[in-house]
Amino acid sequence: MFQHYQPYLFFLIAVLFSFTSSAQHTVSGVVTQANGNPIMGANVYLEGTYDGATTTEDGTFSFETSEEGTYTLVISFISFEPYRKVGLISEMKGLTIILKEDLNTLDTVVLSAGTFEASDNSKVSVLKPLDVVTTASALGDFVGALQTLPGTTTVAEDGRLFVRGGDAGETQVFIDGIRVFTPYTPTTNNIPSRGRYSPFLFDGITFSTGGYSAEYGQALSSVLLLNTVDEPDQEKTDISIMTVGAGLGNTQIWGDTSLSINASYINLAPYVAAFPDRNDWEKPFEAFAGEGVFRKKMKNGMLKWYAAFDATRFALTQEDINLSEGLYFKLNNNNLYTNASYEGELSDTWNLLAGGSYTYAINDIKVMDGDVTNTNHSAHMKVKLKKRFNSRVKLYLGGEQFLSDFEEQFQDPNFQASYGYQNDISALFAETDLTFSRKFAVKLGLRSEYSPLFDQATVSPRASLAYKTSKNGQISVAYGDFYQQPNQDILKFEQDLEARKTQHYILNYQYVADNRIFRAELYRKDYANLVTFSSEMPTLGDTFENGGDGYAQGLDLFWRDNKSIKNFDYWISYSYLDSERKYRNYPTAARPPFANEHNLSVVGKYWIDDWRSQVGFSYQYGSGRNYTNPNESGFLQQQTKSYNNISLNWAYLLSQQKILYFSVQNALGFRNVNGYQYANTPNPAGTFDRRTLRPAADQFFFVGFFWTISDDKRDNQLDNL
Amino acid sequence: MKTIITIAICLFTFTGVAQNQYEKGMQKAFELWQENKPLEAANLFERIGNAESDKWLPYYYASQIYILQSFNEKDETALKAKLETALNFLNDAKTNSDNNPYVMTLEALYYTAWIAYDGQKYGMKYAGKVTQLYEKAIAISPENPIFILAKAEWEIGSAKYFGQPLDPYCKDIQRAIDLFATFEPEGQFYPSYGAERAPEVLEMYCK
Numbered sequence: 001m002f003q004h005y006q007p008y009l010f011f012l013i014a015v016l017f018s019f020t021s022s023a024q025h026t027v028s029g030v031v032t033q034a035n036g037n038p039i040m041g042a043n044v045y046l047e048g049t050y051d052g053a054t055t056t057e058d059g060t061f062s063f064e065t066s067e068e069g070t071y072t073l074v075i076s077f078i079s080f081e082p083y084r085k086v087g088l089i090s091e092m093k094g095l096t097i098i099l100k101e102d103l104n105t106l107d108t109v110v111l112s113a114g115t116f117e118a119s120d121n122s123k124v125s126v127l128k129p130l131d132v133v134t135t136a137s138a139l140g141d142f143v144g145a146l147q148t149l150p151g152t153t154t155v156a157e158d159g160r161l162f163v164r165g166g167d168a169g170e171t172q173v174f175i176d177g178i179r180v181f182t183p184y185t186p187t188t189n190n191i192p193s194r195g196r197y198s199p200f201l202f203d204g205i206t207f208s209t210g211g212y213s214a215e216y217g218q219a220l221s222s223v224l225l226l227n228t229v230d231e232p233d234q235e236k237t238d239i240s241i242m243t244v245g246a247g248l249g250n251t252q253i254w255g256d257t258s259l260s261i262n263a264s265y266i267n268l269a270p271y272v273a274a275f276p277d278r279n280d281w282e283k284p285f286e287a288f289a290g291e292g293v294f295r296k297k298m299k300n301g302m303l304k305w306y307a308a309f310d311a312t313r314f315a316l317t318q319e320d321i322n323l324s325e326g327l328y329f330k331l332n333n334n335n336l337y338t339n340a341s342y343e344g345e346l347s348d349t350w351n352l353l354a355g356g357s358y359t360y361a362i363n364d365i366k367v368m369d370g371d372v373t374n375t376n377h378s379a380h381m382k383v384k385l386k387k388r389f390n391s392r393v394k395l396y397l398g399g400e401q402f403l404s405d406f407e408e409q410f411q412d413p414n415f416q417a418s419y420g421y422q423n424d425i426s427a428l429f430a431e432t433d434l435t436f437s438r439k440f441a442v443k444l445g446l447r448s449e450y451s452p453l454f455d456q457a458t459v460s461p462r463a464s465l466a467y468k469t470s471k472n473g474q475i476s477v478a479y480g481d482f483y484q485q486p487n488q489d490i491l492k493f494e495q496d497l498e499a500r501k502t503q504h505y506i507l508n509y510q511y512v513a514d515n516r517i518f519r520a521e522l523y524r525k526d527y528a529n530l531v532t533f534s535s536e537m538p539t540l541g542d543t544f545e546n547g548g549d550g551y552a553q554g555l556d557l558f559w560r561d562n563k564s565i566k567n568f569d570y571w572i573s574y575s576y577l578d579s580e581r582k583y584r585n586y587p588t589a590a591r592p593p594f595a596n597e598h599n600l601s602v603v604g605k606y607w608i609d610d611w612r613s614q615v616g617f618s619y620q621y622g623s624g625r626n627y628t629n630p631n632e633s634g635f636l637q638q639q640t641k642s643y644n645n646i647s648l649n650w651a652y653l654l655s656q657q658k659i660l661y662f663s664v665q666n667a668l669g670f671r672n673v674n675g676y677q678y679a680n681t682p683n684p685a686g687t688f689d690r691r692t693l694r695p696a697a698d699q700f701f702f703v704g705f706f707w708t709i710s711d712d713k714r715d716n717q718l719d720n721l
Numbered sequence: 722m723k724t725i726i727t728i729a730i731c732l733f734t735f736t737g738v739a740q741n742q743y744e745k746g747m748q749k750a751f752e753l754w755q756e757n758k759p760l761e762a763a764n765l766f767e768r769i770g771n772a773e774s775d776k777w778l779p780y781y782y783a784s785q786i787y788i789l790q791s792f793n794e795k796d797e798t799a800l801k802a803k804l805e806t807a808l809n810f811l812n813d814a815k816t817n818s819d820n821n822p823y824v825m826t827l828e829a830l831y832y833t834a835w836i837a838y839d840g841q842k843y844g845m846k847y848a849g850k851v852t853q854l855y856e857k858a859i860a861i862s863p864e865n866p867i868f869i870l871a872k873a874e875w876e877i878g879s880a881k882y883f884g885q886p887l888d889p890y891c892k893d894i895q896r897a898i899d900l901f902a903t904f905e906p907e908g909q910f911y912p913s914y915g916a917e918r919a920p921e922v923l924e925m926y927c928k
Contacts, residue, residue, distance in 0.1 A: 041764075041765055043763075043764035043768065045764075045768045045771070047768075047771060048771065049768075050742060050746045050768055050769060050772055050773055051768075052765075052768045053762070054760060054761045074771075076767065078787075078802050078803065078806045079802045107798045123910070127841055128841075233849040233853060234848050234849050234853050246901050294823045367757075514797070515797075515839075561829045562841070569841065605843070612883070653883070655883050655885065656879060656883060712847070
């Protein structure tokens with residue numbers, strides 16, 4: 001009987017087997033890149049199950065699953081965007097899946113024209129945050145470190161940034177995206193000013209020498225963007241004792257909230273007493289500065305509040321060819337800056353930045369027997385929205401409002417005047433980032449501004465594009481129109497003017513590989529509507545017109561290498577600049593004194609492990625600067641000799657938390673000449689006498705001791721030096 | 722960095738009687754890792770993590786594999802891609818287990834990878850974070866020799882460099898050795914490496 005049923009039994013078993021195997025599906029296919037190359041090692045799986053496989057060398061995968069119905073097939077692989085496909089498992093056979101490149105990876109092309117970054121997380125970072133403080137010539141001033149980059153010109157007696165033939169007023173500074181109205185410490189003739197803010201509160205610095213985003217306006221030549229630290233690592237106290245003063249910093253953290261404060265006191269009296277300089281100081285430079293950052297991390301964003309107050313005082317008599325008793329100058333400056341910003345996510349794809357700043361500055365100046373008092377209230381409010389459509393398309397929209405109220409009183413025995421202005425500017429901007437592939441990206445922007453003071457509306461298009469020419473090389477081009485109102489020193493006397501205008505054309509090549517960076521940038525900048533007047537300096541009652549124009553063009557080269565020689569990191573910057581302009585009281589178009597032709601910087605740092613020391617040097621060269629010799633015909637027709645400066649520094653780590661720091665500026669004692677001052681009237685022999693404008697001191701020495709107290713005993717202030 | 726890679730070669734000999742899918746999956750992943758197929762192992766850990774929304778260990782190991790892989794990586798683009806992937810998994814592990822000292826220790830290793838790649842660039846930035854993470858982990862779990870060893874090993878190197886006394890760190894290492902003697906992993910598949918490593922470290926710095 002059993003024999004009889006055997007075939008049926010076999011049949012039954014066969015049916016059962018085929019039934020179970022029909023419940024076991026095979027998911028199979030191949031994963032490739034857009035160009036057809038197979039991807040090996042991708043993770044292919046059904047979401048929420050353990051069923052999956054890793055693709056083989058030829059990109060194929062195949063795995064069994066007992067799941068039924070509709071599932072999401074997920075494919076993930078490093079440096080590619082995850083792929084998801086919803087479907088019936090039974091239909092997931094012989095699939096061909098093309099993964100899209102993740103455009104956030106390092107080898108994606110970046111819009112680099114005009115931009116230098118100092119940060120750790122950027123793809124185009126040419127400086128590291130530490131460089132700001134370990135560059136020998138910088139003396140802890142972030143502006144000083146940026147002056148070693150190409151595109152800046154050497155104007156040693158000024159200390160501010162002069163970019164590509166532009167004057168110092170053509171660069172604007174922003175903290176966390178919000179404008180800073182008074183970024184430099186006040187000073188007088190022939191004494192360089194410094195960046196007002198301590199570098200240690202910032203962890204990202206972007207310096208753009210042209211062609212920047214539509215987000216930024218009111219800058220003809222350049223923008224400098226500083227970002228405050230998001231999250232401090234730990235609570236700590238920093239103490240610094242220097243030959244010129246002392247500083248104290250403290251950071252407190254309470255969960256998602258933190259506060260860093262920093263106070264410093266600088267007094268040059270002991271230094272000037274030990275090393276007298278060419279000025280006759282009645283009250284040597286004294287400055288008190290306090291600043292703080294409060295940060296609160298919220299669920300979807302970050303709130304930051306930054307405030308800084310500083311007070312500067314000094315009085316001195318400087319030599320003057322026209323005044324036998326010298327020129328007396330006294331300054332009292334109080335400056336308050338506060339800035340609050342919020343950045344956060346509104347949804348998965350929308351991001352909001354909102355913030356504002358307020359500046360209150362009072363200057364009390366005495367020049368000989370004249371008294372100048374001015375107050376400046378300025379504010380900036382800004383809202384920016386970012387919409388991320390996908391990793392390839394991003395849109396930015398924003399609006400901002402600037403408010404400025406400036407008043408000045410002048411008084412001397414014979415004359416008294418009071419003048420000023422109120423200047424509000426409204427702006428809207430829109431910009432889009434289009435990344436077509438890892439090789440090709442475009443940024444297009446438009447900015448429009450309205451000034452009630454001038455009743456003038458301006459529209460500035462901006463565009464940049466980048467194309468990757470090889471694995472490590474890329475070309476970018478940028479174009480933009482930029483408007484900026486005349487500076488305060490003119491606006492306070494005359495408001496019936498128009499905004500000045502520049503147009504930038506930039507062609508950039510960049511090669512980045514293996515801790516080496518090479519950049520070459522060609523540019524052309526055209527100036528229009530520059531302000532002209534008749535006296536040497538802007539004065540009340542003069543005639544001011546937008547009649548000037550000019551151009552700047554040149555080549556900037558940058559090379560940095562910290563690979564070739566062990567423990568040695570160096571960079572070389574060279575800039576060639578050709579620039580002429582007709583503005584101010586220039587009778588003809590001429591190269592201004594601040595726009596010299598050749599500039600070279602070489603900065604090196606060597607870490608000596610056995611000595612636990614970093615030694616650094618920097619060399620700066622600037623070719624001669626133009627000046628007018630009234631004994632000969634012509635205007636700005638002669639040149640000073642070239643400028644040379646070698647600075648050395650040495651940072652010695654006594655322990656993890658104690659650092660001894662030495663630095664000397666102009667170690668070889670080059671006798672630099674910044675220019676000449678000619679007498680207003682000729683001497684009996686009929687020639688105009690002159691006085692050489694030399695730096696107040698040829699050399700400067702600095703010794704500091706920096707001590708950090710923290711729980712982990714590891715942190716130190718190398719980044720503050 | 723060899724030392725850290727040796728730490729990672731952890732052998733799991735799990736002999737369960739009634740294995741559920743999770744246990745089978747995890748064991749399979751460890752087998753792949755042992756067979757020197759780290760990518761396959763990481764992929765499987767990722768799949769398990771994806772399917773088990775309350776488990777942190779799969780993501781922990783997926784992240785660890787990428788971090789360890791990065792230590793040998795010389796190419797910056799590849800290094801950053803690996804560490805970015807590792808960070809994603811690390812964050813997934815954090816999401817599934819908040820305030821977990823093992824995850825903190827792994828995060829410390831993640832920052833150590835950056836420091837190992839470019840000490841000049843990332844040393845100052847991340848050294849404080851690494852120490853802080855170890856301290857946090859020890860505060861939560863003061864008797865765990867894994868954390869004690871990791872912190873002591875991290876600190877003893879720089880103490881030696883600055884010619885500071887090594888005694889406190891040697892004491893910590895000795896304490897870790899003592900604790901390892903009776904140490905039982907807190908749960909199934911929990912990290913348990915370090916018992917062989919600790920005497921080597923002691924030998925290297927303290928003898």
